[in-house]
Amino acid sequence: MYAAFRSQPAGGFGTRTDQTAVRAGQPARPPAVHPAQEHDADDVVTFLAHRAGSAGAARRTAREALVRWGVEEEARENVLLIVSELVTNAVEHAQPPAVLRLRQEPGPSCRRVWVGVSDGGPAAVEGAWSGSCEDDEHGRGLVIVDALSEACGVREDAAGTTTRWARMDCG
Structure with missing residues (x-):
């Protein structure tokens, strides 16, 4: 059984620290990252x-894994949108390094895909894209992630x- 919180629109995606993404008997964190892909x-x-091109590179990497795992096209496109939004968020609002993690997990009745993007914590200033557009032109990425994800x-x-x-x- 997985325990996880879903973000609430009023509080926002980044308002809590999550320590609950665990499956009984397994560690809360994904495996340690080594200094190579x-x-x-x-x-x-x-x-x-x-940099700005990182979202595209991350989508290519994710697409290869999802195809290899046999994830159907509709679910694959949703996962790729989540990858894009999380990577863009890290590049625009956080310090390096940015690390993409994808994990295929067995679910109770189907396969699940876990996507995580780690960064170096909040940046002192916003990225170039955020500062170059109106407020209503950005800020929806984590709402999209929340809408497309199970958790x-x-x-x-x-x-x-x-x-x-x-x-x-992912079926």
């Missing part, structure tokens, strides 16, 4: 450059790393 049958870890949340550790994550049923 990792791929195995069920996990992908990729370090991303801290989502934020986890912060003592070292200042923030991970925004989402979990989806």
Whole structure:
């Protein structure tokens, strides 16, 4: 059984620290990241450059994994949108490094995909894109993540790393 919180629109996605994304008998955190790109049958870890093009690179990496895992097209497109929104959030609003983690998990009746994007914590100033547009032109990314995911949340550790994550049923 998974325990996780869903963000509430009034409080926002990033208002709580999540410590509850656990399955009985398993650690709350994904496996440690090593200083290289990792791929195995069920996990992908990729370090991303801290720049605008990182969302596209992350989508390409995620698409390869999702195709390899046999995720159907509609679910794959939703996961790719989540990846894009979480990476864009990290690049625009946080300090480097940005790390994408994808994990295929067995669910109670289907396969699940867990997506996490870690960053170095809040940036002192917003990214170039955020400062170049009107308020109503941005700020919807985490609302989209919340709408598309089965569960989502934020986890912060003592070292200042923030991970925004989402979990989806993928059939």
